[in-house]
Amino acid sequence: MIRFLGWVTGIVLALAAMPLQAQSNALYFIATGQRLDDTYGFLTAWMSGDGALTLGQPISSPFRDGDLIVQYFERGRLELHPAYNNAILRGRVGAEYVAALGKSFPPPTKTARESPDRRWFAETGYTLGAPFLTFWETHGAVDVFGLPISEPRWEYVGGTLRYVQYFERARLEIDPRTTNATPSIQIGNLGRDLARLRGVDLRPVPADNAIPVDANGQPQITLPAAPSPSATAPPATVPTSTPVSKPVTPKPLPPTDHTGKQIIVDLSDQWLYALEGDRIIFDAPVSTGRDGFNTPIGHFSIYAKVREQTMRGCAGGECWVVPRVPHAMYIVGGVALHGTYWHNQFGTGVRRSHGCINLPLKAAAWLYDWAPVGTPVTVRR
Missing domain, CATH: 2.40.440.10 (L,D-transpeptidase catalytic domain-like)
Structure with a gap:
């Protein structure tokens, strides 16, 4: 409640300093260049579900995916389900990412299943215990993370070896390089990774009259110019080798056309x-x-x-x-x-x-x- 009141206070202060046409029901995340509003109820779902922590920033606009309207975030995906009375649910990005990469995880040992310090979930066959159990329970449990679909394991994440556990809707991670006595648990960026694998359009959109905010949804007074959707980093200088055939300057191709x-x-x-x-x-x-x-x-x-x-x-x-x-x-x-x-x-x-x-x-x-x-x-x- 304190966090929510602080957020509302920040919105009021920002509105006082911004043009009257700014809409208080639409946010513009400066870092990702994406809007978040309540056209489909995603802004309310993000705010009520501790979205800054559990979902991160939006990285796409809402779009239709089959029968659903979805929007991707750094750590997850929100979905509008007409078949369930327009309920907004978290997408199963953890399970889908695991399936996309063909990962498979061994079942827990009999000792782990019967340990009094671990919970065994018959639905998936995996267990959950320290250090991830308390974080899972504190920040939304099944509704936010889903059930465990792996045991804790060591895995490279972006070149860094981390202690991770996969869930239906997330991956929890610990970076062993931290010096804190209590391990710091993070939520992996599976929303981002899955969106990239599927070729989701992640180009920035205009802010229009939305309130500019930082990564935590806190208002920023200065409204930035809309990023250019076509902006790309210039190629770095690279050395040349000597191919057998004469090099030809390649033409840029559109991203992920899914035709072959x-x-x-x-x-x-x-x-x-x-x-x-x-x-x-x-x-x-x-x-x-x-x-x-x-x-x-x-x-x-x-x-x-x-x-x-x-x-x-x-x-x-x-x-x-x-x-x-x-x-x-x-x-x-x-x-x-x-x-x-x-x-x-x-x-x-x-x-x-x-x-x-x-x-x-x-x-x-x-x-x-x-x-x-x-x-x-x-x-x-």
């Missing part, structure tokens, strides 16, 4: 996904360009393929000659997806390359045979 094959490289997670339509059929860890040789971000396509070659070049005061590099697929300039035999630090967060996207040998061979010239490749943060 495409490749997505996620720099934050250091992971690659191969999709056919909306379905992920293959994924693999990668190692991308280190600082000073950053892999460019944007929409490209495979413009040349070389089954094996010697890669050589000079940039940033360094020169290299790497013989017999297998299964090179060039996407922009001298930047290629290719097999890598000289290290195995894929998916760990360690970026080893001079700009290329390093793949394990078997993964590169599979991708080379699967992806023809012209296959769209999206490289994103």
Whole structure:
């Protein structure tokens, strides 16, 4: 209640300093460039459900998905269900993310199921105990997080090894690098990750007359100019290699057109996904360009393929000659997806390359045979 009153007080103060046409029932999140309002009741659901903590900021506009109206947030998704008297429910982003990546989790041991310090859920077959149980109970339990669909496990998240547990609607995480005596539990950004995998439109929208707010929904007095939907980060300078065929400048492609094959490289997670339509059929860890040789971000396509070659070049005061590099697929300039035999630090967060996207040998061979010239490749943060 104190938090709610503080929020209302902030709104009143902001309104006093803003033009009269500003609407108090629409918020504009400056960091993500998205609106949140009550056209479908999502603003009220966000506020009443401790949305700043459990959902994070909106990252998409509301849109129709089958029979539902949905809106994606950093950590989850809100859904309007006409079949349930227009009830607003949390989307099952945890279960859907696990299914999309083909993850499977072993069942708990008999000792864990019978432990007095853990709760066993017959519906899913998994248990819940310290350190996640108290957080789960305190912040909404089944309504917010759903039931557990894994046991606690160690897993790389964006290159950082974390202690996690998956739930139907979320993933809870602990970063072991924190120095606090009590572990700090966070809610993973599965809403963001699932939206990217599905090609949801995450481009910023105009603020119009909504109240500008920060990540916690607190009003900001200055209304920013609407971000440009087409703004993209400029490609970083990368070294050139020598492909067998003459490089061709690729034309930018629209993101995720769902008409056929495409490749997505996620720099934050250091992971690659191969999709056919909306379905992920293959994924693999990668190692991308280190600082000073950053892999460019944007929409490209495979413009040349070389089954094996010697890669050589000079940039940033360094020169290299790497013989017999297998299964090179060039996407922009001298930047290629290719097999890598000289290290195995894929998916760990360690970026080893001079700009290329390093793949394990078997993964590169599979991708080379699967992806023809012209296959769209999206490289994103």
